[in-house]
Amino acid sequence: MHTKENSCCCSFEDYKMTTEWLLNQTNHRPKVAVICGSALGLLADGATNKQTFRYQDIPNFPVSTVPGHEGCLVFGTIEDTSCVFMKGHFHLCEGYSLCQVTFPVRIFKLMGVECLLVTNASGGICPDFKVGDIMIIKDHINLPGFAGQHPLCGPNDERFGIRFPCMSDAYSKDLRTLVLDVGSELNCSRFIRTGVYCMVSGPNFETIAEARMLLTLGCDSVGKTRGDRRMCFCLSDVTR
Numbered sequence: 001m002h003t004k005e006n007s008c009c010c011s012f013e014d015y016k017m018t019t020e021w022l023l024n025q026t027n028h029r030p031k032v033a034v035i036c037g038s039a040l041g042l043l044a045d046g047a048t049n050k051q052t053f054r055y056q057d058i059p060n061f062p063v064s065t066v067p068g069h070e071g072c073l074v075f076g077t078i079e080d081t082s083c084v085f086m087k088g089h090f091h092l093c094e095g096y097s098l099c100q101v102t103f104p105v106r107i108f109k110l111m112g113v114e115c116l117l118v119t120n121a122s123g124g125i126c127p128d129f130k131v132g133d134i135m136i137i138k139d140h141i142n143l144p145g146f147a148g149q150h151p152l153c154g155p156n157d158e159r160f161g162i163r164f165p166c167m168s169d170a171y172s173k174d175l176r177t178l179v180l181d182v183g184s185e186l187n188c189s190r191f192i193r194t195g196v197y198c199m200v201s202g203p204n205f206e207t208i209a210e211a212r213m214l215l216t217l218g219c220d221s222v223g224k225t226r227g228d229r230r231m232c233f234c235l236s237d238v239t240r
């Protein structure tokens with residue numbers, strides 16, 4: 001259910017203060033933000049001129065509760081483009097509210113970020129997928145959202161966007177085409193797929209019946225939880 005804490009963990013002033021604090025500490029003015037999925041923190045390693053902030057040192061920032069889970073924001077430059085990387089993210093099933101989970105995204109927006117890349121280790125459901133394939137998200141199904149667990153529930157602040165956002169083009173077609181083109185140049189096409197990502201709350205992995213339901217609903221991959229996204233079922237059981 002949509003709870004009070006989901007809708008108002010922070011005021012616009014809190015978001016602004018955190019943004020201003022960060023922009024005061026760094027000369028980077030990122031245009032691209034990357035949320036690094038589990039084990040994908042290395043995406044930040046290729047950046048130059050890096051500056052790192054631990055989540056616990058950033059005012060208002062949620063702090064990872066999981067021991068040994070790295071949590072830092074890395075600013076850096078990749079080919080003249082200023083970027084910010086989130087190493088370590090927050091999951092609903094660890095006890096964060098959706099407001100906390102999405103807090104960094106609003107900070108990115110206020111910083112002037114124009115392009116957000118989200119990456120994950122997630123579970124393949126589409127029977128054509130192989131372990132290790134990379135799926136470009138073309139659309140998603142927000143299952144918890146159907147039941148009122150949605151970060152946009154609660155009073156709307158127009159400074160972040162309109163009340164009833166259109167979702168028919170949530171994932172940029174141009175960026176998807178770019179990834180496919182670059183993948184093809186790098187001869188990676190055989191393991192790059194396009195598909196629909198399904199968000200579930202976790203923490204348990206899906207039962208076989210649930211995975212079968214997600215397949216029927218048109219999902220190609222599913223994710224929510226931290227750690228390696230092992231397959232806990234055989235695809236043959238799901239498609240049977």
Ligand SMILES: *[C@@H]1O[C@H](CO)[C@@H](O)[C@H](O)[C@H]1NC(C)=O
Pocket residue numbers: 017018020021024
């Ligand atoms: C940012 O720097 C300005 C100028 O030094 C200062 O007035 C302001 O309080 C700082 N803001 C934060 C949130 O640290």
Ligand SMILES: *[C@@H]1O[C@H](CO)[C@@H](O)[C@H](O)[C@H]1NC(C)=O
Pocket residue numbers: 185186187
């Ligand atoms: C991709 O494959 C083509 C044809 O085999 C080859 O000419 C090209 O050098 C390869 N490109 C990369 C980036 O490996």
Ligand SMILES: *[C@@H]1O[C@H](CO)[C@@H](O)[C@H](O)[C@H]1NC(C)=O
Pocket residue numbers: 035037038089090091118119120121122223224225226227229
């Ligand atoms: C996948 O990434 C999204 C957005 O960064 C995050 O909310 C979700 O928890 C991640 N899921 C997994 C399985 O890592």
